[in-house]
Amino acid sequence: MDFVSQPLPVSVNYMMSKHKSGANCSAAGECVSEVQRILRERFCHQRLPDKPMGLESQYKHLLELLRRTAVHGESNSVLIVGPRGAGKTMLLSCALRELLDLQEVKKNVLLVQLSGLLQTDDRIALREITRQLHLENVVGDRVFGSFAENLVFLLEALKKGDKSSSRPVFFILEEFDLFAHHKNQTLLYNLLDVSQSAQTPVTVVGLTCRLDVLELLEKRVKSRFSHRQIHLLSSLSFCQYRDAFRSKLSLPDDFPDSKFSQDWNVSILKLCEDKSVDEILRKHFNSSTDFRSLHLLLLLAVSRVSVSNPTLRAADILEASRMSNADTKANILHGLSILELCLIIAMKHLNDTYEGEPFNFQMVHNEFKKFIQRKSHSIHNFEQPVVLKAFEHLLQLELIRPVDAGVCKVQREYQLMCLMLDQTQFRPQWRARSGQLMQEKSDEMWQGDENTKGMTLQNSATLSTLACLSLA
C-alpha cells in the first residue's frame, strides 16, 4: 500500500513552507520541540482536555453533585467506578476545575485528596487529612480517644466564626478499594458517617476500578453510603475513538508557528485516512478502548518525530504499535542459549507426557539425555553441572516456577517446578530461533574457519534436533 506515496505530499509542502518562509532548520527545530512539549504534556502528564470526551452524562451528573455540596452545603457520597485508564481522575478533576472557577466556591471549598496507595492505614490517612486542612498547629500534640473524635474535632475546627455554616469539604479517595482493607474500615466508616449526618457539608468521592467494591464494605459502612455510583463503562464507537485520536494529535490554534501547525494538522488528517493506521487503530480499539493505552501508542509515535522527519508518518504509528504490543516472553526466550532452549523443549515434553504435572531437574536432565542419545552427534554432551547452571538461569528468569515457593531446604535438583510457557508462546519461538541458527550458520560458513566449521556443524545439528524435538 501507499507507505511511500502517503508521506510525500506532506514533506513536499513542508519543503515549500521552508522555501517561502525561508525558515531555516533551527525554526523547524523549535517548532518540533514545541510540538513535542505540547503533545508530551498531553500524553505523559495527562493534561486535562477542555471537556471529557464521551463522558458527557457522567460529567454532568458529577458536577451537579459537587455543586450541591459546594453551594447549598449538602453532604453526599459517590463512587466513580470504571476500568483502569478510563479517565476517572480526569473526569473528577475536570469537574473540580469547572467548579472552582466559580469565585465564591473557590474561596469556600476545602479539598482533601487521599490515595489508597499512599495512605496505607488510617493513622497515616488522618495525619494527611490534618495536613491538607492545615490544622497541624490547631491539633498540636493533643491526643484523641478515638478516630471519630479526632475527625470530628478537625471538622469542628473548620467552622467559621459564626457556628451557623461551615465550609464544605470534598474528600477524594483514589483507589477507594484499598481503603476498604484498612483495619475495620474506620476511616471509611467515619467519613461516610459524617457525610450522612448534616453537621458539616462533606462529600466523599471514591474512585475505584473494582465493580464489586461495595462487597468489600462492612455492613455498617455500606449502610452509611448513599449508593450513588457513576460508571465509566465507555460506550465509545470506533469513529469517536478515531476522532479522539485525531484531536489528541492535532495542535491547538494558539500554536506560535501557524503555518507549521496547519501543516501538522493536515498531515494528521491524512494519517487518519491511511489504511494501515486505520487497522492499527481498530486493533487497539478492540483490545482496549481506554485512552491511556492510546496515549502510550501516540507517545511512542510522537517520540519519533524529529527535525529530520518533522511530521507523523504512518510508519511511525506502525513502529509504535509494534513496540507497544510486542510479545515480551518471546523476546526473553529469544535470548536463551541453545542449551537452555533444549531444556525448555525437554520440559515441554514432560508437560505433554505427564499432563502438566510438575517436574524436577533430574527428570528434565534425564529427558535431555534421551535427546542427546537420540541425536548423539548433534549437541555435544554437557556435564550435569553445566546443565544445572542453565536450569538455574531459567529459574531466575521465572520461565519456570518452583511449585512450593520458599522451600529452599530441598536439594535443588529435586525441587518441583512447573513451566510458565504455553504452546503459543513456544512454537513461533523455536521457529524464529532455528531461523536465527540458519543465519548464524550461514555467516560462519562465509568466514569459513576450521574451528567455526565445527561450531557450524554443531549448530546445524542442534537445529535439526530442535526441529525433530518440537515436531515430535
Add this chain to the structure above:
Amino acid sequence: MPAVLQCPGYPEAKLRCLAESLQCREVQASTLLALMGEPQQYSYPSVFIYGHRATGKSHVVLALLTELELPHAAMSCVECFSRGLLFEQVLMALFGPEAAALLPRCASFSDFVRVYRQMCAQEPADQTRYIVLERAELLRNMEANLLPGLLRLQELVDDNVTVILLSEIVWDKFRPSTGCFEPLLLHFPDYTKAELQQILSRHSHPSYTPELYSSYINILLGVFYSVCRDLRELRHLAALNFTKFCEPLEKGEAQESDTHKLWRRVEPHLKRAMQTVYLREVSSVQWEQQQMDEKEATALRGLSAHAHVELPYYSKFLLIAAYLASYNPARTDRRFFLKHHGKIKKTNFLKKHEKTSNHLLGPKPFPLDRLLAIFYSVVDSRVAPTASIFSQISSLVTLQLLTHIGHDDQLDTPKYKCAVSLDFIFAISRTVNFDIVRYLYDFL
C-alpha cells in the same frame, strides 16, 4: 547501521561520544533518548526496561543520565532491601541529604511523597527527574502498594519525574491482581554472536594484534556460545584463558597466522574450562595459577571433588537409614529388613506400574520412628537408645544432610527427608562396608 544519537536540547558532542561508548546498543539508546525527550519536556511516568543479564540495560541508562547530566537517582533494589532505605536513597540523590533527613524513622510511602512534594516545591524541576531502579523484580517482595505507587509517581507527586525500572523478568510477572498503571515497556534484545564478537574484540590485549585477539574470541565463542551468552561471563573467561592461547606464540612454536594450530592447542583447554572455571569449581585465581605452572587440570580438584564427609559411626548409619527410608516405598520395608519376611513374590513385590524411579522423583518424607526402625535393623551391633542418638539426628539436620519437613516447633512425629546424593551415600556405606545397593528398591 551507524545510528548516531540525536535529540534536540542536548549538546551534540556528548551525544557523539555517547554513541561511541554504547556500542551495539545505538538503537536502544536512541529509542530511550527519544522517549525521554528534551530535558524540560515531560516524559512518560514509568518505563520498564527488560532484557537478559549483561545486555547493557543499566549501562545504557546510566550512561545517558550521567553523561547528559540529568538529575537522577539510581539504585539497586537488592541494596535497598527496605522501603525506608529506598526512599532515603532517592531523596538523597535528588535533593541532597537534608531532604533525606526530613524522612521519619520508618517512612511510609505517604511520608516519602509528602517530603518529595515539599522539596520540589522549594526547587521546582526545570528538567525531568529520573529514578532508576535495578533488579526491580525485588519490589514485588516489598509492600504491595509500593510498585503501583512508583509506577504513577509522576501523578502522585505532581512533578516531572520518570521512574525507570530495570529487570530480567517480563512485565507480566509484575502486574498486581487488581492491575495498575501500565508502564512503557522497552526490550533490550540479547547481543547476537556477531555483536558479542565485536564487543569482546574491542578490548584486545595491548601486546598482541587485534586480529589475533578477535580470532581468539571467535574460538572462545565457538566453545561457549551454545551454553552462555552472558557478556560479563564471556569476557571473564576470555581474560582467564588468553595467556594459554598465546602460549605457543610465546614459545615461538606457532605464528599468529596459523590460527588452526592455535585452535587445536587451546580448544581442549577451553572445554576443560567449561567444566571447571565456568562452574566456579575452580576459582579463577587457581585456574590462572595452574596455567602458569603447566599442571594438568586433573591435578587441582574442584570443590565437588571433596565430597567426602567424616561422620561418627552411628551418624553414618542414621544417614544410610534415612536414605533408605526416603528412597524406598514404605511397603517394601518388610521385605528388606525383616529376616524372615513370609513369602513375598518378587513379581508382585516389584510393582511395575510405578513409572518413574524414585531417584528421579527425589526423596520422600518419612516419620522419625520409621527412620529409627530401619536404623536399628541396619546397624550391626545392638544400640542403646541414648540421648546422643537422637541428638545426632537433629545435628544431621543442622548439617543439612537431613531436612526437617514442616515447622520446627512440631514436636510429635516429626518428618524428615534425606538430602544427600546417591554417590555420597555410596561413599558413606562403603566406609562402614554396608552394601546399600542390596537395600535400594530402585536397584532391584
Add this chain to the structure above:
Amino acid sequence: MTTSSVSKGCFVFKPDLKKRKRTVDIEEYFVDADDDCSYGRERFSICRSLWEKIKTDTEILQDELNKKILDSLLEFIKKCTSSFQCRSDEWSCLMRASEIPTAALVLGVNVPDHDMTFQSLSDLLQESVTPFAVSVQAKECSGMPKSNLMQKLLERLMGVRVTEEEYEEDPSLSGVPLQQKRVSCSIGALCQWYKAVTNVRKHIKFSPGKYCSLENDVLQCPPIVVIFKDFEAFNPHVLQDFIFICSRYIQELPLLLVFGIATSPCTIQHMLPHSVSSLLCIELFQSLSCTQHLATVIDKLILTAEFPFKLSGKVLQVLVNIFLYHDFSVRNFVKGLQLALLEHFHSQPLSVLCCKKKHALLNAQKLSHQHLEMLRQLPSFMRYVEAQEPQEQVQLLTSDKYVKEVCQKLLKDIRKYHKNYYCILRCLSSLTSSLPKYPLGKHIRELHMSCLERNIWETNEYESAIQLLRLLAKDELVATLKKFVFVLSQYLYSTIPFNARIWFWNKYTMLCPLGMHVEDVSEGITPLGKDLQKKTDLFHLQKTLLEMKGSRRTKKMTPFEMLKNEALDFIDCFVRSHLSPPELQPLHEVCYYSSSGFLRQHLNATPRTSIQTALSQPFYYLQNENLKTDAGTVSSSAPDICIVYKLHLECGRLINLYDWLEAYATVVSGAEGKDPDSEEYGKVDELKHARFIKAVSELEFLGFVKSTKQKTDHVARLTWGGC
C-alpha cells in the same frame, strides 16, 4: 555452638560465674565428703592443678594442630589484601569480573571444637592483618529481614571502631560513628565509614602504633574480613543477597569472606546458585581430621607417665566410644576426662597419693591411721601382702610406720612401671602398627587398651603379630626394627637397663646388614647405596660395613635367622616384663580411675530406658522394700502411675479407658487388703477414679498414650515392645 553439634545434648554448659561458684562448692563438697576432714583440700588442689595442666596442654595442642591451616589462611588473606591494593590497570585485571575472595574453611563435623579455632583465627587476624574482622553466626541473623545480617556486620564493625581507644580523642573520627548511627544500615554507609577510617589510619600511620609492624598497604587499608562461623545453618537467601550486595562494592571495599564449613565444600554449591557463586573466588582450606586430632590428644594426655592420674581400660573405652560413635568432638573427650578426674579425686580418699613424686612421698609420710587402714583394705595391697613372708605380713598388718615405708616404695615402683610401660608400649606399636591386617590394632590406643585389659602376651593376637614379624621380609623387618630402636632411643629416662639396650643395639645392627646381604644374594647386585641411605649416623654406618664384610665371608643363612630370633625373643621378654596390666600393680587403685558405669551414665544418658525402669521397677529408684517384686509383676502398693503403666503394657493399640480403670481398681484394692470375696472389692470409688485419671494424664504427659478420635473413650498407645 554445641547445640548444633553431633554431640548436642550430652553436656550442660553452665555460664562462667556459675561455674566459678560451683568449684568453690566442689571444694566444700570434697571436704565434707571426708569422714575426717583431712586431705580433702589437698586432693582438691591436686585435682585442680592437674586439670589446669591438662587444660593448658590441650589448648597448646589445639593451637599447634590448627597452626598449619590458619597460617595458610592468613597467607591467603594477606595475598588478597595486597592484590586489593594493587588494583593494577593491567589488561587482565580490567577484563576480569571482580570477584570476592573467599576462603572455604572445612573443619569437620565436630562443631563444638570449632569455636576455639575461630577464636584463635580472629585473634590472629586482629593482631597481624586487620582490625576489621567480624564473625557472625547463623542464629544471630536467622531473622526474616535480610537486613539482619548487614545490621550485625555494621554494628560490630563500627562498634569496634568507636571503642578502639587510640582514636577516642580524635574529634574528626568520633564524629564518624555518630553520623553513621543516623544512616540506616546500608553498605553505602559502611563504605563512607571505611573511607573515613582509612584516611585517619593514613594520618596516624607514622605515629608508633601496633600496626606499624605491618607492611604499608595492609596498614593503609586493611581488609574487612567476614567470618561465617556455621555456613550450613545460614539461610541461603540471606547469604545470596549479602554476597550480591558485597560484589557490587568490592571495588571500593576490600571485603573478604570466610565460610566455616562443617560438612564438605559441596554445600557451597548446594546453597548458592551459580549466579551467586560466580561472584566468589573460592579458596579451599581443609583442616586435619578429628581422629588424628584425638590421636594426638590421647598421645599427649593419656599415653604419658607425667600425669599420675590414669584411666582404666574400660573408662578409656567409654570415652573413645563416645567419640567414635556419637560425636567427633575432642573437646567433649577432654571434658569426659575432666569428669573422670573429678570423680576419682572425689571418690577415692587415697587419691591424695596420686600426684607428683615427692608430694606423693610426703603425703605417704603423713598418712593418717584410717587412711592406712583403707590402704590395707585395697585388694591390690592385700594381694601384695599375701605375697610376702609371714613376719613381713605381720609387720605390714601391724606397724603403720612400716606400711608407710612400703607404701613409698610401692609408689616408686608404680612410677617406674609407668615409665617402662609407655616406652615399651610405643616400641611395640611401632613394630605392629605396620603389620598386615593390624592384629594388634592400627592405633596405639587400641594396643594400649588391650594391654590394660589383660596380659597381652597371652592373647593370640599378640601371637599372630609375632608370627607376622618373624615372617617379614628381611628389609621390612630391618626397617621396623629401625623404628623400634628409634623409639627406644627416645626414651632415655626409661629405666630399662642400659646394657640390655646396648645388647639389643648390637643385635639390631648385626641384623640389618644381613638383611641387606641376603637381599643382594638373591638379586646379585650390591645395593650399598640403599644400605647407606638407610643408615643415618656414622656409628651405624661403620658397624654396618664391618658386619657386611663378616657376613660376606660366611655365606649362610643361619646367622640371620639366629639373630632375628634373638631379637624377637628379646622384644618378647621386654613385653612380658613391662607390659603387664596395671591391675597387678599394688596400689594401682591410687591412680587408676575405673568406674566406667558412672561415666557412661553421665556422658551418654538414656532417658527413655531410665523412665521405663522407673515405671516398671519402682524399687530401683525409691528404695522401698515392699516394692521389691520379681520381674514382670508389679506390687499393688506401687505408685499409681507404675500400676497404670504396667496394665497398659498388656493392652493393644487402642485402650478402653473403662476396662483399664476396672483393672486398676482391682489391683489397688488388693493393696488395701480387702478380702477378695467382699463385693466392694475392686469397686471404683471417686478417690480411685481421680487417682486413675491423674495417673493416665501423667502417662500421656510422658508420651506413652495419647487421646484419639478413632473410638470414643479410648486412648491410643504410643510405645511398643517390652522396653
